[in-house]
Amino acid sequence: MNDGFKEALLAAMPAVRGFARTFERNGPKADDLVQEAMVKAWANREKFQPGTNMKAWLFTILRNAYISQTRKRRREVEDADGALTGSLSEAGRQQGHMAMLDLRAALAELPDDQREALLLVGASGFSYDEAAEIVGVAAGTIKSRVSRARARLAELMDETGGAGLDPSETAPLRPALC
Numbered sequence: 001m002n003d004g005f006k007e008a009l010l011a012a013m014p015a016v017r018g019f020a021r022t023f024e025r026n027g028p029k030a031d032d033l034v035q036e037a038m039v040k041a042w043a044n045r046e047k048f049q050p051g052t053n054m055k056a057w058l059f060t061i062l063r064n065a066y067i068s069q070t071r072k073r074r075r076e077v078e079d080a081d082g083a084l085t086g087s088l089s090e091a092g093r094q095q096g097h098m099a100m101l102d103l104r105a106a107l108a109e110l111p112d113d114q115r116e117a118l119l120l121v122g123a124s125g126f127s128y129d130e131a132a133e134i135v136g137v138a139a140g141t142i143k144s145r146v147s148r149a150r151a152r153l154a155e156l157m158d159e160t161g162g163a164g165l166d167p168s169e170t171a172p173l174r175p176a177l178c
Helices: 002-023 027-043 053-077 083-088 093-109 112-123 128-135 138-160
Strands: none
Touching: 002 027, 002 053, 027 053, 027 093, 093 112, 112 128, 112 138, 128 138
16 A cells, blocks of 8 residues: 555645645745645555545645644744843843842841931831931931942942942832842
8 A cells, every 4th residue: 555655645746736836825835835744644644545536635634734834823923033032031030039138138237327227218218307207317317328328238239249239329129128
């Protein structure tokens, strides 16, 4: 059966290629489709019933292969330069954890009054006046302590390879981070 099957398969190939061109106008893509159909036909040669129409059987395989490819292409997104996949990736969580450890260690090295002022204003979100009232000092003193704390924290974070906070940054730290 394999010899007769092989001969019938080879004899039907020009017709199958012509049929593939109705699906794919691009010659190389049509050839790829024919190749896929022929490979599937050869792999399933025991399912072919001798005496039936070989071309019809191959056309069915080709058509199904084309439909499968079309469905697959609809789900795929072209991303030749990798921009889309780059935007979909997520940085490892260990980096954030390590930065958090560095921040905690740096905060621990600050003098108590500077750490307190920084946590009140930066992490807890109090205004300078409110923090000054809580601590019992002038608002200018709190501003000075926060400024010095931020500058020292930035130095410490740079030394440990941490996030490198900008001392001029006024964005508050989140309470959960401290």
